[in-house]
Amino acid sequence: MTFQPEPGDDFYARALDRIRKIMLVLGIAGLITAWTFFGWRIGIGFALGGAVAYLNFHWLTKIVAGISELTSGSGTATSRRVVHRFVLRYVLMAVIAFVILAVSRESLYGLFAGLFLPAAAILCEAAYETYKVISG
Numbered sequence: 001m002t003f004q005p006e007p008g009d010d011f012y013a014r015a016l017d018r019i020r021k022i023m024l025v026l027g028i029a030g031l032i033t034a035w036t037f038f039g040w041r042i043g044i045g046f047a048l049g050g051a052v053a054y055l056n057f058h059w060l061t062k063i064v065a066g067i068s069e070l071t072s073g074s075g076t077a078t079s080r081r082v083v084h085r086f087v088l089r090y091v092l093m094a095v096i097a098f099v100i101l102a103v104s105r106e107s108l109y110g111l112f113a114g115l116f117l118p119a120a121a122i123l124c125e126a127a128y129e130t131y132k133v134i135s136g
Helices: 015-038 040-072 079-103 105-115 117-135
Strands: none
Touching: 015 040, 015 105, 015 117, 040 079, 040 105, 040 117, 079 105
16 A cells, blocks of 8 residues: 545645754754764854755745746746845855855865755655655
8 A cells, every 4th residue: 555645635745844844953963963073163064054054945945936936927026036046045155165164174074064954854855755655
C-alpha cells in the first residue's frame, strides 16, 4: 500500500514550512557541534553562514513567487524588485564572506558549512517524503 495524499491534503504545500523548521533544527545542532568541537571562531562562522542561508532561502521563495506573479500577470511584484532581491542575495553573501575572511580565516570554514544548511534541509525533506510514500 502506498501513501497517496487526499485531494484536499496540503502535505506537499507544507513542504516549505517543514524545510524551514528542519533548517532551524539542523542550524542549532550544527552550531552546538561546531562550537564544541571546532571552537568559537568556526561556530560564529557557522552561525553567520546558517543565518545567511536561511535568509537566502526565504528571499529565494519570495523571488520565485514574484517571478510566478510576473509571468501570470496577477500580482503586485515588479521586475525591478525581483531583480534587486536576486542581486542583493549575492551581495550579502559576498560582503559577509569578505568580512569573515578579513577577520578570521577559520570562520570562513564555518561560513561555508552554514551555507549548505538549505541543501541538508531539502535532503531531509526528500527523505521524509520518500518515507511517507513507502510506508503508506
